[in-house]
Amino acid sequence: MYNKLRAFSKNLAKDIPEEEIELICSYFKPMTALKEKILVSENEIASQMYFINEGCLRAYYIQENGNEATRYISFEGGFATSFSSFISQRPATDNLQAVKKSQLLRISRADFYHLADNNIYFQKIYRRALEIGMVHNIWRLETLLSMDAKSRYEDLIKAQSHIVQKLPNKIVASYLGISQETLSRLKGKSK
Amino acid sequence: MYNKLRAFSKNLAKDIPEEEIELICSYFKPMTALKEKILVSENEIASQMYFINEGCLRAYYIQENGNEATRYISFEGGFATSFSSFISQRPATDNLQAVKKSQLLRISRADFYHLADNNIYFQKIYRRALEIGMVHNIWRLETLLSMDAKSRYEDLIKAQSHIVQKLPNKIVASYLGISQETLSRLKGKSK
Numbered sequence: 001m002y003n004k005l006r007a008f009s010k011n012l013a014k015d016i017p018e019e020e021i022e023l024i025c026s027y028f029k030p031m032t033a034l035k036e037k038i039l040v041s042e043n044e045i046a047s048q049m050y051f052i053n054e055g056c057l058r059a060y061y062i063q064e065n066g067n068e069a070t071r072y073i074s075f076e077g078g079f080a081t082s083f084s085s086f087i088s089q090r091p092a093t094d095n096l097q098a099v100k101k102s103q104l105l106r107i108s109r110a111d112f113y114h115l116a117d118n119n120i121y122f123q124k125i126y127r128r129a130l131e132i133g134m135v136h137n138i139w140r141l142e143t144l145l146s147m148d149a150k151s152r153y154e155d156l157i158k159a160q161s162h163i164v165q166k167l168p169n170k171i172v173a174s175y176l177g178i179s180q181e182t183l184s185r186l187k188g189k190s191k
Numbered sequence: 192m193y194n195k196l197r198a199f200s201k202n203l204a205k206d207i208p209e210e211e212i213e214l215i216c217s218y219f220k221p222m223t224a225l226k227e228k229i230l231v232s233e234n235e236i237a238s239q240m241y242f243i244n245e246g247c248l249r250a251y252y253i254q255e256n257g258n259e260a261t262r263y264i265s266f267e268g269g270f271a272t273s274f275s276s277f278i279s280q281r282p283a284t285d286n287l288q289a290v291k292k293s294q295l296l297r298i299s300r301a302d303f304y305h306l307a308d309n310n311i312y313f314q315k316i317y318r319r320a321l322e323i324g325m326v327h328n329i330w331r332l333e334t335l336l337s338m339d340a341k342s343r344y345e346d347l348i349k350a351q352s353h354i355v356q357k358l359p360n361k362i363v364a365s366y367l368g369i370s371q372e373t374l375s376r377l378k379g380k381s382k
Contacts (some may be wrong), residue, residue, distance in 0.1 A: 006192070008380055014216060016309065061336060061337035062337075063337050063338075064342075069336040069337040070336075071329070071332050071333065071336060083325055083326070083329060084325070084326045084329045084330070086320045087325065087326055088326055094333070100262075117320070123314065123318075126318065127307070127314075127317065127318055127321065130318065130321035131278045131321065133319060133325055134275070134278065134324055134325065134328065135230060135274070135275045135278055135279055136329065137325065137328035137329065137332060138262070138275045139275070139276060140332055141262050141328060141331055141332060142252060142262065142284060142285070142366070144332070144335045144336065145252060145260040145261075145262060145335065145368055146252035146254050146260040147254075148310060151255075177335070177336055
């Protein structure tokens, strides 16, 4: 149950002793989220951080026309929540959803910051996770600001091909910020 | 020279003692960047973090068609660099430029991480700066993914009106991901 969180912790804080890993794990509680379960809704304040043990979560916005825009998609072995709301404690503008049935480890915000403020290894883990998130978000901004649909699709194949392979076109198109028709055309061409 | 860095440090680490602020300041060296000076170029590896004392820096991409896409614009009182390259030590894909003559305080990456790894107050400052960056980048992604040109312009006026007021249309349009013509139309309408 905790093996992926153990590996994630060791990877982000190389010098972490076994007993500190076990201490950190003891704050995380297992839970199952069924397919399409909403873990944070728009206007709610995020009170939990989730570590994905198995499955897939995504954060998305609902546009004025009712269409969805997916900001991020996270598979096993990473943190997920409505980050802006979790950090700032303001109402979420996005929705966090289980794309398929997912095994999660959840920790309350109070416990998360207790560890981040007091445990030197968790401090490292959180700083490194924020740095990885920063690099990822900058890559997303770069693709949206400076690439056309074709380059954006090709870049996604290079960087995160599992998203294109594993998820329905509707979600992939909403992640790329393109229509499903354009995505089908690009998929056809690249075969 | 160091007053804004002192205020920034106190704001992000409330309990920081005066002597620790002075220690942190001693690692930052003053420099002037003339208007349009490039501080990090595409393909270079970022080796410095800049604190903006006075002036304005921006990070931008050059698109295949030669147009520029501005990812962020930072005024006095914040850190700036090519963050992905600074963190990952891979070649930058963006350019960091002084929009106007700017007074900066610069710190080498080695000194920056020395402080981040060893000074408990700078640890707090860096974590908080990363959290603020995370919230900002998520807001940028939200505007690009889920808003049309008009909503994006109105949202920018609400969140960062100084960008629209102080900078040339060319840069504002490249920040919003819209054409200069569309920006002129939106500015005309909102008067």
